[in-house]
Amino acid sequence: MSKTFFCIDAHTCGNPVRLVAGGGPELVGANMSEKRQHFLKEFDWIRTGLMFEPRGHDMMSGSILYSPHDPNNDVAVLFIETSGCLPMCGHGTIGTITIAIEEGLIQPKIPGVIRMEAPAGLVWIEYKQEGKKVTSVKLTNVASYLAAQDLQVRCPDLGMLTFDVAYGGNFYAIVDPQPNFEGLEHYTASQLITWSQTIRKLINEQYTFVHPADPTINGCSHVLWTGKTIDPAAAARNAVFYGDKAIDRSPCGTGTSARMAQWHAKGKLKKGEDFVHESFIGSKFTGRVEQEVDLNGIKAIIPSVEGWAKVFGYNTIKIDAEDDPYAHGFQV
Numbered sequence: 001m002s003k004t005f006f007c008i009d010a011h012t013c014g015n016p017v018r019l020v021a022g023g024g025p026e027l028v029g030a031n032m033s034e035k036r037q038h039f040l041k042e043f044d045w046i047r048t049g050l051m052f053e054p055r056g057h058d059m060m061s062g063s064i065l066y067s068p069h070d071p072n073n074d075v076a077v078l079f080i081e082t083s084g085c086l087p088m089c090g091h092g093t094i095g096t097i098t099i100a101i102e103e104g105l106i107q108p109k110i111p112g113v114i115r116m117e118a119p120a121g122l123v124w125i126e127y128k129q130e131g132k133k134v135t136s137v138k139l140t141n142v143a144s145y146l147a148a149q150d151l152q153v154r155c156p157d158l159g160m161l162t163f164d165v166a167y168g169g170n171f172y173a174i175v176d177p178q179p180n181f182e183g184l185e186h187y188t189a190s191q192l193i194t195w196s197q198t199i200r201k202l203i204n205e206q207y208t209f210v211h212p213a214d215p216t217i218n219g220c221s222h223v224l225w226t227g228k229t230i231d232p233a234a235a236a237r238n239a240v241f242y243g244d245k246a247i248d249r250s251p252c253g254t255g256t257s258a259r260m261a262q263w264h265a266k267g268k269l270k271k272g273e274d275f276v277h278e279s280f281i282g283s284k285f286t287g288r289v290e291q292e293v294d295l296n297g298i299k300a301i302i303p304s305v306e307g308w309a310k311v312f313g314y315n316t317i318k319i320d321a322e323d324d325p326y327a328h329g330f331q332v
């Protein structure tokens, strides 16, 4: 069977976003969390075909737009990534909204504002435009919280590491500088990737993380290494590992949310303060703690994250399983 997908490619602060504007499957479910489960069961070949080599690459990430389930909302989004279908993706949201507004794929009820349904929950978006160009997208994310502190895992080369786990739409193991880890600036991307692959597996064998309101969101999917900033004006820098071999080129929206939840819980970031977060390549998001909330008895924050994206291509992609042995992609 041959299937064609009409994709629009962009990058958010350096990290790719491939929006599937035509050819996405119809999904069944009362909300995006249920539709995410349906997609994973029946249509995962679309994700692997569009994200993995030879049509994608290790960092590839994208989205598919759906009609909202609540008529008060503007759009619903499924995130597709090399790692699976994330409950929420911050750089993916900034890229998706930039593409969707510039290409006229969404007609927001209130210009400049979009209510977006993600599998992890409702995300409130404000965007700025100059002419047809979207110049910035600010997302107010789902409730984020520090899930655990001072856990330990043994990393083969580095030795014992202490880390925190925070939720910002995905669960992040946050490794701050310590005696066995000097800070991300002292290591190469390939070292961070190799160590992340090992410690993420060990962390998920040793510990359990489940979202208090949606048990389909579980497990530590990302490792966030921290270190010195390049720009002295930035508050913090990170290298976020995701998928099997990727370091996020953007400062990572859900990672920034998780990090703000960690800092806020430790008294290092107050409500209303700006948090400029720098990526591995030096691109920046501006975050803020918008509200302090209770999430099923857990002290949480509602963070916002603002960044920009650039649209650069139109890509009609064919997946033909009868003709192409690599139709559904591969990973090496």
Ligand code: PYC
Pocket: 061, 086, 088, 089, 090, 091, 092, 242, 248, 250, 251, 252, 253, 254, 255
């Ligand atoms: O921006 O939330 C994010 C993200 C998740 C994985 C890669 N980027």
